Amino acid sequence: MKGKVFIYMAAIMLLAGMVFAAWRFFYSDTSKSQEQTQTSVPEPHYNLRLGLNLSADSALHAAAQRFAQQVSARSGGRIEVTLYPDQLLGTDEQMIEMAREGKLDLLLTPTAKLSVDVPAMQYADLPFYFADRSELYTMLDGEPGKLLLSKLYDIGLVGIAFWENGFKQFTANRPIRRPEDFTGLRIRTMKSRLLMDQFSAMHAEPVVIDFATLYQALADGAVDGQENPLVAIAGKRLYEVQKHLTLSNHAWLGYVFSASRKVLESLPQDLRNLIIDTARELTTWEREETARREIAFLDTIRAAGVEIHELSDEERQRFVEALTPIARRYGFDVGYDLLAKTDELRTLALLAQAEKNNLPAISLPWLIGLDADLSGTGLVAGGSILRGMEMAVADINAKGGILGRPLRIVARDHRQNPQRGIQNMEAFDGMPGMLAIMGGMQASIVQDELEAIHRLQIPVLIPWAAGSGVIHHDYRPSYTFRVSIDxxxxxxxxxxxxxxxxxxxxxxxxxxxxxxxxxxxxxxxxxxxxxxxxxxxxxxxxxxxxxxxxxxxxxxxxxxxxxxxxxxxxxxxxxxxxxxxxxxxxxxxxxxxxxxxxxxxxxxxxxxxxxxxxTILIENNKRNTRVTVFTEQYRAHYGLAEIDPIPAPIGAVHAYDLVQILALAVRQAGNGDHAAIQAALETLKKPYAGIVRDYHPPFTSDRHDALGPEVLRLARYDRWGRVVEAE
Known part of the structure; x- marks a missing residue:
């Protein structure tokens, strides 16, 4: 019996072993099959199209070719980029629309063509705004450039990098060395209000002519001159019909390398990064290639008998002074968030250079900060306040500054975010020579900043925010002072x-x-x-x-x-x-x-x-000569006609008065110490005849509101958008 059981158990064990072996074989084979199936699935490949308006012999096209080659190599062939130069896919406007809809993947577009939808793209068109190439590149590759590119996101594009077609130069049939040399000339320009205003400011007549017919227009004498980069002047052979070239480098013809937002966001993250990184890495090569080719273009133009003029520092400065009002006038179009960041970087560079050279404080400017909304729902208020500050600073500096030092504005956009506002306060406090900070429109931001203001003990001037809490709080001594309503x-x-x-x-x-x-x-x-x-x-x-x-x-x-x-x-x-x-x-x-x-x-x-x-009505206010003078100076300063509205005028007026009051307080204090300035603001001995009213004194130790209910007026908009009396 025991023998039979043993045989029976052995048979069962043998059978179980065979089943287990079969299972292992089957499982192993299936796993290998699945593994082979998984590894044999090819990675997806992407065929992207890149459109541009220039020909295949341009520096931009050469850089685009390098981009396509490097992207293909770096992605292991997962991305192939096909170039379409010479507007083969359509005009710039058509390609922009295709990219927004996801029907075109990548594109190189002139900034001027993007400025229709994103007016800030006129940044590099501001004449004589940048000192040289180095400063422009620093701005475009830094925070201002990132801010500018980010504005494309809302129109369905992802801005990646700024490439270029070169700096613009003037040509004419007579020498151009001064702004006055343009007087009476008919100058071809693109259809751009800013560019037309540029030539009008120099008493020339701007004439809009398509680039394709420019050569014939110059040959026929329909226009006397034009502006373009050297690549266009040489490529279009404009040197055959123009006698003089001025190397002015007055503005920049930039190209934005961008991607369709829909397309880019559909790609795997690693490929998105690859596209962005490659385009940015090639930026320096593209710019250097453009500059290298310009040497040959100049040789061609010179060989044709064209007289070439290079502006001296003094001559350039005359153009800067003549065309500065253009940059001022287009502040709201380009965006004060962008312009303020540019000016801040210039100021920081100035301070860094002074520290490096161990210059004494007396050789540096005094600073006044602006912490306001320059890009959100209060951007007009923020820009208006900045303009009022600019006018007051120009007036103060024309009279010798404060205690022998000029005054300079540093503005920062808090983007309606109180945490950014507090960061701005701390950044301002760390800048040498900072006297005080001007606040913006939103009372809630100022109230959230109160702890930081009084921890830092820096005077904050309020030209707009009407919330009672910005002035009536428990901090003592109080560092908030207001010229506005409550x-x-x-x-x-x-x-x-x-x-x-x-x-x-x-x-x-x-x-x-x-x-x-x-x-x-x-x-x-x-x-x-x-x-x-x-x-x-x-x-x-x-x-x-x-x-x-x-x-x-x-x-x-x-x-x-x-x-x-x-x-x-x-x-x-x-x-x-x-x-x-x-x-x-x-x-x-x-x-x-x-x-x-x-x-x-x-x-x-x-x-x-x-x-x-x-608080005040500045349009047609014949009863107050100070208001009349201020309005006339404002319009001249920003290039406005009489019927042009002054945006949010109370912001400018209040800010102007506050800066003038601050200047008096600093002179009374005799230094830039914040506690001394705070005390002087409360005990100001010298009266100030302001725009809104006479201030004698503006503030006391228990009253930090300079205005009262007697200043209130009812207003309305007229048909031009000017703020006028309602009753």
Whole structure:
């Protein structure tokens, strides 16, 4: 029996072993098969198209060829780039649209062609704005360039690098060595308001002519001169019909290497990085190749008998002075966030050089900072404040500066972010010679900065923010000083006027610290009115549809609105109001004037009666000669015609007065010590005849508001967008 059991168990074990062996064989074979299947799947390949408008013999095309070769090699053939020069895929405008839609992968586009959708791309078109190539490249490859490229994202492109077609030079049939030499000449230009204004400023007549017909226009005498890089002057043989070339290097014809946002974001991350890194690495080679070829172009032009002039430092400076107003005029178009960053880097370079050379402090400028929104919903307010500061600084420096040293502005964009604002404060405090900081539009930002302001103990001047908390706080001694209004008296002023206009008022307040400040100011006033005649509602930042809300309010008998909101929400509300059969009048706080409200809403304002609070009305103010002089100087400084609106004028006026008051305080203190300046601001002995009012004194130890409710006025926009008297 035992023998049979043993045999039986042995048979079972043998069978189990065979099954296990078979399973192992099958599993191993299957795994190998799966592994072989997985490893045999080829990696995806991408065939990308790159479009550009230049010919195959250009430096840009040569760099693009290198890009294609290096990307293919570095990716192991996973990416192949095919070039399409000479506008084979369409015009620049068509290629831009194709890339935005994801129908073209990569492109090289002149900055001028991108400026239609991104006006900031006019940055390098500003005449004589950059000292030399080195400074321009430093800016384009640094923070300003990154900021500029980032602006392409919103139009469906990813900006990668700045390549170039060279610096622009002047040609004419007479020598051009001074701005006056352009007087009376007809100069060909592209269709660009900035470029046309450039030549008009030198008393030439700008004439828009297509580049394809430029040679014939010069040959026929239809125009007397033009501007272009040497590659265009030589390539188009313009030297055959022009007698003089001026090496002015006055502006730069840049090309943006960009990618379709849709296409780039569809690629694996490693390939995205490969494309971006390769294009950026080739930037230096492309620029050097452009410069190398320009030597040959000059030889060709010189051999044709053209007289070549190179501007001396003195001659160049005369052009700089003549064309500086162009850069000022286009500040809002190019963007004060970009221009401010450029000026900051220039100032930091100046300070670094002074430290390196161990120069005494007396040889350096005094600094005043600006911490404001230069790129968001308050960008018009921020730019207006900066302009008021610029005017005051120009006036102060023309009179010898402060204590023998010139004054200089350093502006930083806090982008409506309080943490960035605090970082700005700390950065300013670390700059030698920083006297004080000017704040921006948003009261909530200033309130969040109060701890940092008083920890650093640096005077902060407020030209706009109306929130009560920016001045009325528990920090002692207080370092915040304001030339602006306070919600405590602005909100009741508006309610009083609104209540005179209608029987039932609805107050719409933004859900923010600013809105709550107005609520606190209105509560005791509302309590004095009969019940059900005034109601209060809140609106949210980003709210875009007010049609149903307005209809509901009107159905409840509301016949006038009081509005406290910034530009985007105000625009949406006014446009909804314009669609109503019987639009209600609106009385508004001035916050919306700090954004691009009028530019976006002027058509709706033809149907809506909108009135808003101001401290001073500078248009057609014949009663105040100081206002008249300021307005005339402002328009001359920024190249504006009489009917051109002064953007957000109260920002400029308040900032101007504050800088002048600061200068008096520093002179009284006798030095740049922050505590001494704070004390001098509270005890200023010398009166100042300002634009808004006479300040005698502007502040005291227990009063840091320089204005009072007596300055309040009601305003409206006229048909040109100027802020004028409403009643």
């Amino acid at each position: 919600d405590g008296w602005a909100a009741p002023f508006l309610l009083e006027h609104a209540q005179r206009r209608g029987r039932h008022v609805a107050v719409l307040l933004e859900q923010s610290a600013w809105g709550r400040s107005n609520e606190e100011a209105l509560k005791p006033v509302i309590a004095k009115f009969p019940p059900d005649t005034i109601e209060l509602e809140w609106l949210n930042r980003g709210e875009t549809d007010f049609s149903a809300r307005l209809a509901e309010l009107q159905s409840r008998g509301v016949d006038v609105l009081l509005l406290v909101a910034t530009a985007p929400e105000s625009k949406a509300l006014v446009e909804a109001m314009a669609q109503m059969e019987k639009p209600m009048p609106i009385y508004a706080h001035w916050g919306f004037t700090g954004g691009k409200f009028w530019q976006q809403s002027h058509n709706a304002l033809n149907k809506v009666d909108l009135r808003f609070v101001q």
